[in-house]
Amino acid sequence: MIGWMGSLINKRWLDRDRDKDQDYYYYYYTQDRIPSGVAHRPVQRPSALLSPAVMFGTRKTWDLGHAPCLQELWKKDVSLDASSVDFLMSDGEEDCSFLSLPAATFPQRTALTTTDQLETSQHNHNQQLLIQTLQEKVCEFQARLRREEASRRLQLQRLQQSHLQSHEQSLQEKTNVIRTLKEEPHTALPNGVRAVQRLAEPQEQQQHSNRLIQEGEQLITALRTQVGELEEKLLDQTQEVERLRSELGATDLEKHLELLVVENERLKQELKACKTSLLQEAPPPACTATDCPHSQDAEALRGEVSRWESQARPRERRLAELEQQESKCQQGEVEQQLSVRLRDCEEELARQATQPHQVKYVTEIVEVESSESQQAVAEAQAKSATLQEQLSLQRQLLRELETQLHESQRTSTQLRAQILVYEGEMERAQGQLEAEMQNLEEEKNRVIEEAFIRAESEMKAVHENLAGVRMNLLTLQPALRTLTCDYNCLKRQVQDFPLMLEKAITEAKQEICQVIGEVSSANQELLRKYKREMNLRKKCHNELVRLKGNIRVFCRVRPVCRGERDSAENMVSFDPDDDALLYLSNKGKLMTFELDKVFHPQATQEQVFQEVQSLVTSCIDGFNVCIFAYGQTGSGKTYTMEGVAKDPGINQRALRLLFSEVTEKAPDWDFKITVSMVEIYNETLRNLLGDNQGEKLDIKMNLSQTVGHLYVPGLTEFTVQSPEDINRVFELGHMNRATACTNLNEHSSRSHALLIITVAGFNSSTGHRTQGKLNLVDLAGSERIAKSGAEGSRLRDPELPAHHLLSDSLSGDSKTLRWCSNMSESVCSLKFAQRVRTIELGNATRRQWENSSTSSSWRLQRVELDSPPVTPVPLPISRASSAGSTLSASSKTPNTRRRSQSQLSTDRLLGRASPLVGDGGQDD
Numbered sequence: 001m002i003g004w005m006g007s008l009i010n011k012r013w014l015d016r017d018r019d020k021d022q023d024y025y026y027y028y029y030t031q032d033r034i035p036s037g038v039a040h041r042p043v044q045r046p047s048a049l050l051s052p053a054v055m056f057g058t059r060k061t062w063d064l065g066h067a068p069c070l071q072e073l074w075k076k077d078v079s080l081d082a083s084s085v086d087f088l089m090s091d092g093e094e095d096c097s098f099l100s101l102p103a104a105t106f107p108q109r110t111a112l113t114t115t116d117q118l119e120t121s122q123h124n125h126n127q128q129l130l131i132q133t134l135q136e137k138v139c140e141f142q143a144r145l146r147r148e149e150a151s152r153r154l155q156l157q158r159l160q161q162s163h164l165q166s167h168e169q170s171l172q173e174k175t176n177v178i179r180t181l182k183e184e185p186h187t188a189l190p191n192g193v194r195a196v197q198r199l200a201e202p203q204e205q206q207q208h209s210n211r212l213i214q215e216g217e218q219l220i221t222a223l224r225t226q227v228g229e230l231e232e233k234l235l236d237q238t239q240e241v242e243r244l245r246s247e248l249g250a251t252d253l254e255k256h257l258e259l260l261v262v263e264n265e266r267l268k269q270e271l272k273a274c275k276t277s278l279l280q281e282a283p284p285p286a287c288t289a290t291d292c293p294h295s296q297d298a299e300a301l302r303g304e305v306s307r308w309e310s311q312a313r314p315r316e317r318r319l320a321e322l323e324q325q326e327s328k329c330q331q332g333e334v335e336q337q338l339s340v341r342l343r344d345c346e347e348e349l350a351r352q353a354t355q356p357h358q359v360k361y362v363t364e365i366v367e368v369e370s371s372e373s374q375q376a377v378a379e380a381q382a383k384s385a386t387l388q389e390q391l392s393l394q395r396q397l398l399r400e401l402e403t404q405l406h407e408s409q410r411t412s413t414q415l416r417a418q419i420l421v422y423e424g425e426m427e428r429a430q431g432q433l434e435a436e437m438q439n440l441e442e443e444k445n446r447v448i449e450e451a452f453i454r455a456e457s458e459m460k461a462v463h464e465n466l467a468g469v470r471m472n473l474l475t476l477q478p479a480l481r482t483l484t485c486d487y488n489c490l491k492r493q494v495q496d497f498p499l500m501l502e503k504a505i506t507e508a509k510q511e512i513c514q515v516i517g518e519v520s521s522a523n524q525e526l527l528r529k530y531k532r533e534m535n536l537r538k539k540c541h542n543e544l545v546r547l548k549g550n551i552r553v554f555c556r557v558r559p560v561c562r563g564e565r566d567s568a569e570n571m572v573s574f575d576p577d578d579d580a581l582l583y584l585s586n587k588g589k590l591m592t593f594e595l596d597k598v599f600h601p602q603a604t605q606e607q608v609f610q611e612v613q614s615l616v617t618s619c620i621d622g623f624n625v626c627i628f629a630y631g632q633t634g635s636g637k638t639y640t641m642e643g644v645a646k647d648p649g650i651n652q653r654a655l656r657l658l659f660s661e662v663t664e665k666a667p668d669w670d671f672k673i674t675v676s677m678v679e680i681y682n683e684t685l686r687n688l689l690g691d692n693q694g695e696k697l698d699i700k701m702n703l704s705q706t707v708g709h710l711y712v713p714g715l716t717e718f719t720v721q722s723p724e725d726i727n728r729v730f731e732l733g734h735m736n737r738a739t740a741c742t743n744l745n746e747h748s749s750r751s752h753a754l755l756i757i758t759v760a761g762f763n764s765s766t767g768h769r770t771q772g773k774l775n776l777v778d779l780a781g782s783e784r785i786a787k788s789g790a791e792g793s794r795l796r797d798p799e800l801p802a803h804h805l806l807s808d809s810l811s812g813d814s815k816t817l818r819w820c821s822n823m824s825e826s827v828c829s830l831k832f833a834q835r836v837r838t839i840e841l842g843n844a845t846r847r848q849w850e851n852s853s854t855s856s857s858w859r860l861q862r863v864e865l866d867s868p869p870v871t872p873v874p875l876p877i878s879r880a881s882s883a884g885s886t887l888s889a890s891s892k893t894p895n896t897r898r899r900s901q902s903q904l905s906t907d908r909l910l911g912r913a914s915p916l917v918g919d920g921g922q923d924d
């Protein structure tokens with residue numbers, strides 16, 4: 001059913017007042033429905049406002065904003081043509097040019113001024129107003145219908161929601177009950193039932209719980225089914241409401257309204273046609289009121305109007321029927337009364353159709369009252385429906401509760417039956433338990449009796465063992481006494497042990513001291529023997545050196561320089577099997593020379609020094625040693641003796657070796673090493689380490705013979721203690737030598753350079769003293785010596801001072817080494833060297849203070865070396881017969897050589913006869 005919601009304002013059509021300029025419609029509110037705040041006064045509405053754009057069900061729009069208002073049209077001329085009506089029914093979007101009504105529409109304006117015309121016009125006008133009013137009401141009815149429909153839908157939704165909520169709440173309660181039963185089934189049951197359940201078997205409890213759960217689930221399913229059914233019913237009701245609404249809704253009313261509008265238009269056209277025909281058929285002459293054809297026409301028109309009204313009557317009845325159909329949808333006596341009243345009103349409306357004002361008034365009242373009634377009916381129906389729904393819900397809930405009650409009663413009955421069953425089982429179980437208790441009591445007594453018997457027998461066995469132990473204890477007592485005695489004895493020994501230990505330590509110490517003394521004395525003896533052996537070793541070493549020859553001659557061949565490419569005639573070759581042989585090819589003749597050792601050009605300074613270091617160390621033992629280099633200028637004498645800074649020669653290496661040797665002997669020996677440097681140039685000795693380089697030195701014989709045979713008064717001696725001191729001495733000597741000459745090379749080739757090293761030792765443990773001298777001589781060029789006689793007196797005998805100075809190193813108690821560096825033009829030098837090799841200086845003796853007085857005096861002998869050179873023996877030759885000099889015959893073997901040469905003097909060595917300054921005037 002459709003119910004009207006909200007308050008309506010009753011308005012009554014009272015009168016229409018016409019102003020000269022503007023039409024007014026007066027509406028009066030009914031006295032009993034005037035809302036508060038609204039004044040009881042007529043409402044003036046301008047005619048333009050009276051015709052708003054009305055929305056029909058067909059969506060047609062009256063766009064009166066562009067057209068003359070209807071009232072104005074009726075006032076001027078109601079003869080609307082078809083185009084005007086179409087416009088009024090148009091949607092307002094069409095062209096409005098036709099709105100300016102053509103002048104032909106009002107051609108006979110003055111002809112309508114008669115009374116009939118006025119009445120007809122008034123009638124049509126009223127009819128039009130009625131239709132318009134009906135249209136407005138229809139619009140209002142439609143708007144209300146829509147609002148009511150929206151409100152009804154909202155209410156219906158609320159009802160559905162409340163219905164669903166109530167059902168959901170009921171479902172939730174049942175679900176909670178079921179969950180409670182699932183979680184703790186016995187809590188939902190009476191105390192008696194719970195007690196029985198505690199006694200029941202777990203399996204039965206589980207079954208009962210499952211059964212309850214199943215029942216609850218079934219209940220839930222049933223409730224859900226009911227909810228579904230209710231929802232279906234609700235849907236049916238909704239559809240029914242929709243259907244009723246469609247039957248009674250705005251659609252039919254709108255259709256009916258459209259029909260009425262069309263009919264109205266048709267009537268207007270017929271009226272217009274009638275007017276036109278009247279105007280054409282009867283021109284307006286002056287007529288009387290009685291016989292005027294217009295009055296007849298008027299009568300005819302009235303009849304026509306009445307006919308139309310009679311035709312409108314069924315339509316109004318149809319309207320009433322529609323209202324009745326609407327009312328039929330309502331229930332109750334109120335509806336019937338309202339329908340009856342509505343019908344009466346319709347009839348009254350039909351009856352007063354000839355009186356438009358009254359008809360309109362009554363219709364208005366009826367419609368208003370009908371709306372109010374319909375609204376009341378709708379509200380009542382809605383409340384009734386709500387109450388019915390609530391009643392049905394309550395009834396349904398009641399039925400559900402009754403169903404649950406029945407279920408609970410049935411469950412209670414079942415549980416009581418189970419209680420009876422469980423009680424019977426409990427009685428039976430109690431009987432069984434008592435019987436088992438009796439059996440256990442008997443078993444316990446029996447076991448206790450058996451344990452007692454077994455304990456008695458075990459006790460007897462223990463007693464027997466105890467007696468045996470006592471017997472053993474009696475026998476062990478003597479052994480215990482023995483052990484106690486032993487213990488006491490050991491204890492006394494332990495107490496005496498420190499004294500015994502101290503005594504033993506004292507004795508051991510004495511023995512150790514005695515052994516140490518013996519070892520010390522043995523060590524002393526061993527030391528003495530060691531020293532003796534050392535002396536013996538030195539003697540053997542010296543003897544070996546002596547056997548090798550006091551004068552040993554080495555030959556070192558310098559590498560050939562680029563500008564010294566010799567011709568093939570002077571080629572030097574070496575023997576691969578004997579390092580003592582040297583071959584020299586001179587003018588197609590091959591000469592062989594035998595020396596003590598031949599060094600290849602590739603021999604290093606270190607290899608050369610290794611051959612002479614034994615001589616150097618013998619200086620520490622008190623021997624005088626002389627090493628001199630002989631050869632022509634540029635043959636490498638200075639290189640061999642002094643060397644270069646990066647690769648020092650014999651001089652520096654000898655001093656370094658002496659330092660290392662004396663350092664090794666340091667604990668027992670105290671050595672002092674002194675160095676002097678002398679240059680002999682033009683028969684003059686120059687002190688290279690002195691401050692005054694212009695001072696000339698002399699060689700004197702030491703008569704006391706405590707230091708040496710010869711000495712140079714005023715010769716500077718530096719005591720060196722480290723290799724750094726040696727470097728400083730050499731630098732000073734070189735500097736002094738260089739400052740005294742303009743051409744160092746020329747000066748070097750014409751002068752002799754002597755490095756005199758004196759080693760004095762003192763053995764603090766033995767009191768022995770030793771003194772040795774090492775003379776390292778770099779002689780002048782041999783060709784200079786050979787040419788000295790031809791070049792004047794200044795170069796004559798340039799080696800004379802050196803001869804004197806080296807006399808002690810060339811005497812019988814000295815060791816001499818000669819270097820002969822030769823090149824292509826050194827055949828003479830080699831021959832000389834070979835002859836020198838045959839010279840024997842006599843037995844070398846160590847110069848010691850205790851036997852220095854017994855040292856043999858040195859003698860100088862003139863040796864004639866100007867004998868012609870010996871023709872070399874062609875290769876191959878044996879070493880024993882290799883010597884090609886005139887002296888070779890006497891040097892077949894070392895022994896014979898020494899014997900035959902034992903009387904040769906150093907003059908032969910030097911190859912020059914010279915006046916000698918002898919020791920004590922000795923002169924041979």
Ligand SMILES: Nc1ncnc2c1ncn2[C@@H]1O[C@H](COP(=O)(O)OP(=O)(O)OP(=O)(O)O)[C@@H](O)[C@H]1O
Pocket residue numbers: 557558559601631632633634635636637638639640745748749750779780781
């Ligand atoms: N064994 C060698 N290895 C390399 N170079 C050497 C060797 N011997 C000599 N020389 C070089 O030959 C040149 C001449 O040598 P050195 O000056 O020693 O001859 P010298 O016989 O002393 O001459 P002088 O009689 O004029 O003093 C030097 O440049 C030297 O470096």
